[in-house]
Amino acid sequence: MTLRVAIVGGGPAGIYAADILTKSEVDVSVDILERLPAPFGLVRYGVAPDHPRIKEIIKALDRVLAKDEIRFLGNVDFGTDVKLEDLREYYDAVVFSTGAKADRDLGIPGEELSLGAADFVSWYDAHPDDAPTWSFDDATSVAVLGVGNVALDVARVLAKTADEMLVTDIPAQVYEGLATKKITDVHVFARRGPAYAKFSPLELRELNHSPNVEVVVHPEGFDVDADGMEHIGKHKAQKMVLNTLSNWVGRDLEGKPHRIHLHFAEAPVSITGEDGRVTSFRTERTHSPNEDGNVEGTGEFTDWDVQQVYRAIGYRSSALPGLPWDERNAVIPNDEGKVLDINGNPIPGTFVTGWIKRGPVGLIGHTKSDAAQTVGHLLAATTETAPQRTTEAVDAYFVERGVEVFDHDNWLKLDAHEVALGEVQERLRVKVPTREGMLDAGR
Template structure:
């Protein structure tokens, strides 16, 4: 008999899990459930639009979705349209790969001021996520702060600094272009609590920061400190050494006088977001110093930076799922190698996780392959055939009875074709359909 598996979340983690399942020696059938009408998760709605090379991964994901053993079932919201007990009727095992799309807080004063933003919200806006507002409030400020030293921080800083017209070669729809074109930001200040040897940028992302003809990248020498432990660290981590070399080459170089600037400040820990009349007017940082073991401590020397907005890129967080346990401290579903652990400490039968909801938002997209392999191994080892209704017709009939207007792979291909057609009309590869209604309309055309 065919092993039936539901995967909730059709981003890279979920699609990799489906791929590994289909390559096993077991006869399987996999349904990929996704709450959006479009698949690909983080690749479509978390990667900056001016990173087309990274989005090449979509081609590989599409090949998996085209397998006869795999079905795409989009526009289905877990917890509302279908619950865990419902899935247990149709599937022998359920894998949750819902990712992490919420922002972590810095827990400093002023974080709730107007124009104090989480990076995830900004990314969702410029990536045209259909469930977020279509506009963004940049205000009239010319200076902004970005907190964090990861690739998301670089994406946010780059999009904030670039002109709107520079982004028009990407897949952004009209309202995102209009918002970026209207912003008045000239200077983006990126703050890092530790030194440059510990920055988590990837070398490619960092180099791309310097590719815009309109944006100057300035690495400030104050705080650009490297001690013995830093040297030991980069000797063990080739990527960190490459990043440090790039940054070192930028310190003190000649300024070309471009109209927009990204300032990289190391050894500055944000301590408070300053406000007046409920709005951001600045950020206060404390100079830190290296301790000698990779950590830093505050020096008691504070600086106030006049900025009119703040974007925190200090990490994503997964959200709880109805009917499943959740670790509120680490923002993951408790698990052992992908097997979900209930509040009683026992394994939840035939229930698994993979991706960021399993291990937290760390690593690049490619790292989810090995993660999915571990989870799928447990699925194949521990799952017994328990579903009572086993056909795709049963699933479809259930969803229709619930009034769910679900999206199939054929429907998604119509959406995809509509976006490509919009792009061709503007000499672009594609233009995203920004709303859920737009996408479903294209699928039903």
């Protein structure tokens, strides 16, 4: 008999899990349920559009979706169109891989005046469920808080001209929004010193490639003590990042019209504003981590004249209907991917993988080993339990509830439509920015 598995979430984590399942020695039938009409999750809607090399991974993911044992069921919202108890009728196991889309909180006075990086990324990536416009409030100087790749993406998009971004897949509404920017200076703040920056080496180097943007690494706070040296000694990538940053400290400026400033050892303290707009942002200089690994303030404060503040300090997953939730860590409680009930016991046939399992850490490639661990437990513990074991039964369920399921063929039509839009403008593709537009193109 064929094992039937549902995967809720069509991003890299879910697709990798499906791929690993089909490569096992067990006969499987996998349905990937995705809330959006398009697959690929954060690869499509979380990677900056001027990173085409990173998006090459989409080609590999699409080859997985084309497998005979896998079905893509897009435009299906878990919790609204289908619930866990419904899925148990048709599947022996359910894997949740819904990722993380919300922004983490700062926990400082005036935070309500700040903007979430995740919201900004969703806007410039033309996520169909988000607002089509973005206001830059005539800001000329802005702050970005965080030292990860998302912070660099946000800083780069804020600093680049709209015309530079027009070679990417952004639709007209995003280009027109970016064209309203008056930003000349983007200040990126890191709580710790440069030895602890979490940028990937490639992302950091690409920050310096724009003909209109120069990167300024400020020497204040750019200190590497014995602890920092020990840290980079254990992390090759961060040593490469530090070497790049060191070469940029104090270099002569070229006089480009836009600047990205990198500030280290500056912790956010407060945001002040007037009439709902930011007027100032305060930081405190920090020094080396203490025994607990946390940085400590020195009592030296700086007020920065910025008009917007973007939080890029990490994503946060959201709870799912009918499943336990760890509010503190923002994950579904689990033991190596086996979902646990309130008593800490595994819930039969229920698994997690990706950021909803381990939190929003690691690059896209890290999800492969994570998915392998979850799939290993699934195959070891799952037996044929679903009463209705056919794809026809699943299809009938959605027809009865009036859900327009978007399958892989629909996605390929949408994909071809976006590529055709791009060809007209000599671009690789132009995204369709609305859900209804995506559905129309795929029909």
